Amino acid sequence: MRKPILILVAVLATLALLAAGCGGDDSDDSGNSGNSSSSGSESSGAEGNGADTTETGGGGGAATSLKLTADPGGALKFDETELSAKPGKVTIVMDNPSSVPHAVEVEGKGVEEETKTLTKGTADVTVDLKAGKYEFYCPVDGHREAGMEGTLTVG
Ligand SMILES: [Cu+2]
Incomplete structure (x- = not known):
């Protein structure tokens, strides 16, 4: 019973270190990455509006x-x-x-x-x-x- 737990702990510790390592390495560039993500969100919002417009257009298509x-x-x-x-x-x-x-x-x-x-x-x-x-x-x-x-x- 002990060995699996130790292995699990070791794996978790390793993952935690890797995650921390990645986060630390990326911290200098993360400002830009964050901005890119924000832009992506805005684009998604625009697409949502576009879908609404399409629905309205469909209703008006009867003319x-x-x-x-x-x-x-x-x-x-x-x-x-x-x-x-x-x-x-x-x-x-x-x-x-x-x-x-x-x-x-x-x-x-x-x-x-x-x-x-x-x-x-x-x-x-x-x-x-x-x-x-x-x-x-x-x-x-x-x-x-x-x-x-x-x-x-x-x-
Ligand atoms: Cu005329």
Whole structure:
């Protein structure tokens, strides 16, 4: 019975010495090691936030996205006059590559929402639509009359 205990004690003592030795040797560098560990923890936190964002994105993924492009040469027209979507949230992204200001307004069934007016860029608006017919057009003065309009069919 005694020998195993002595061996165990010897092993523990050896391990303790090794551990103490390692700790002592590393103490000069441990400051840097500690900082590295802290940075790692911060990174983990960021990953956690990223996961939350992904979940939120998944919920928002139900929205239908429609794209509308204004004439690149500056003519008063969109590339589409007929758009269609399923009922629910619909995001209309208007790309205006020209230097003529444009926007898109969606109107119908009590809905009336528009993107901001801009040149050389994209703007979007999200609307919650029921089945039916809506109109979309550019609300800039004179543009709708010139032909920047179309029909959005939801159903
Ligand atoms: Cu316009």
